[in-house]
Amino acid sequence: MNHSTVILEADKLVKTFGDSTALDGLSFQVTKGESLGLLGVNGAGKTTAMNLLLGLTTPTSGTIRMFGKDLWKHRIEILKQVNFSSAYTSLPSNLLVWQNLTVFARLYGVAKPKQRIEELLELLDITHLRKSVTGTLSAGESTRVNLAKALLNEPRLLLLDEPTASLDPDIADRVRKLLRKLQAERGLSILYTSHNMRDIEEVCDRLIFLHGGKVLAEGTPGEVHERFHRSSLEDLFIGVARGEIDAIGLKPL
Ligand SMILES: Nc1ncnc2c1ncn2[C@@H]1O[C@H](COP(=O)(O)OP(=O)(O)O)[C@@H](O)[C@H]1O
Numbered sequence: 001m002n003h004s005t006v007i008l009e010a011d012k013l014v015k016t017f018g019d020s021t022a023l024d025g026l027s028f029q030v031t032k033g034e035s036l037g038l039l040g041v042n043g044a045g046k047t048t049a050m051n052l053l054l055g056l057t058t059p060t061s062g063t064i065r066m067f068g069k070d071l072w073k074h075r076i077e078i079l080k081q082v083n084f085s086s087a088y089t090s091l092p093s094n095l096l097v098w099q100n101l102t103v104f105a106r107l108y109g110v111a112k113p114k115q116r117i118e119e120l121l122e123l124l125d126i127t128h129l130r131k132s133v134t135g136t137l138s139a140g141e142s143t144r145v146n147l148a149k150a151l152l153n154e155p156r157l158l159l160l161d162e163p164t165a166s167l168d169p170d171i172a173d174r175v176r177k178l179l180r181k182l183q184a185e186r187g188l189s190i191l192y193t194s195h196n197m198r199d200i201e202e203v204c205d206r207l208i209f210l211h212g213g214k215v216l217a218e219g220t221p222g223e224v225h226e227r228f229h230r231s232s233l234e235d236l237f238i239g240v241a242r243g244e245i246d247a248i249g250l251k252p253l
C-alpha cells in the first residue's frame with residue numbers, strides 16, 4: 001500500500017477551445033517528492049494542462065486539487081506554494097538579473113530576499129550574472145535565472161514547461177541534476193514537459209504520454225516504451241507522432 005502524500009490531483013480535466021478539444025479527460029496524481037513527466041507531440045495538450053494547473057485558465061470540466069484543496073476555491077493560498085518556469089516565457093528584459101529576482105521576491109513576500117537571492121544564484125551557479133541585463137543572457141543563462149525565480153518562494157510543486165529547450169547538453173545535464181537534488185533534499189514535486197527523451201528518462205519517476213488530450217500510456221519511462229514493444233521512449237514517441245502506434249491496438253485507451 002502506498003501512503004505517499006498526494007500533492008496534486010487532476011480529475012477528468014477537459015478543456016475545449018471552440019470546436020477543438022485540447023484536453024479530453026486527463027486524470028493524474030503527483031505525490032510529494034515525485035517527478036512526473038508529461039510527454040506528447042506538439043499540440044498534445046501539455047501546455048494547456050500546465051496553464052490549468054497554474055490557474056491561468058479554467059477547465060471546461062473536471063477538478064484540480066493541490067495540497068488537498070480545490071484549486072479554484074483556495075487559489076491564492078495554493079499558488080503561493082507553487083511556481084513555474086517555461087522556455088517560452090521570459091522575465092522583463094531591461095532589468096538586471098538581481099533586480100528581476102528582487103521584484104519577484106517582493107511579489108512572493110520572501111522573508112529575507114537578499115539572502116535568498118544570493119543562495120539561489122549560488123545554487124544555480126550564476127552569481128556572476130547578478131548585474132547582467134536579463135535580455136542579453138544566453139538561453140542557458142536565462143533558463144537558470146528563470147529557475148532561480150521559480151525557486152524563490154520555496155515551492156512545494158514546480159511546473160516546468162520545456163525548461164531545457166534550447167540548452168546545450170552540458171547545461172541541460174546540470175539542470176537535470178539540480179532538479180533531482182531539489183527533489184531528494186527538499187521533497188520538491190515536479191511536473192515536467194520536454195521533447196528531450198533523455199530529460200524525461202533522467203528526471204521523471206513516472207510519465208504520462210498524452211495524445212490528442214488523452215492519456216495514451218502511463219508508467220515509468222521503461223514500462224511505457226516496453227508496453228508498446230518499442231526499443232526506447234524516443235522510438236515510441238516517433239511511432240505515435242507518425243500514427244504507427246494505432247496499428248498495435250492502442251486505440252482507444
Ligand atoms: N488559447 C487557445 N485557443 C485555441 N486553441 C488552443 C489554445 N491553446 C491551445 N490550443 C489548442 O489546444 C491543443 C493543445 O495545445 P497545447 O496545450 O499548447 O499542446 P502542447 O503544449 O502539448 O504542444 C492544440 O490543438 C492547440 O492548438
Ligand SMILES: [Mg+2]
Nearest residue numbers: 046047048161
Ligand atoms: Mg507546449
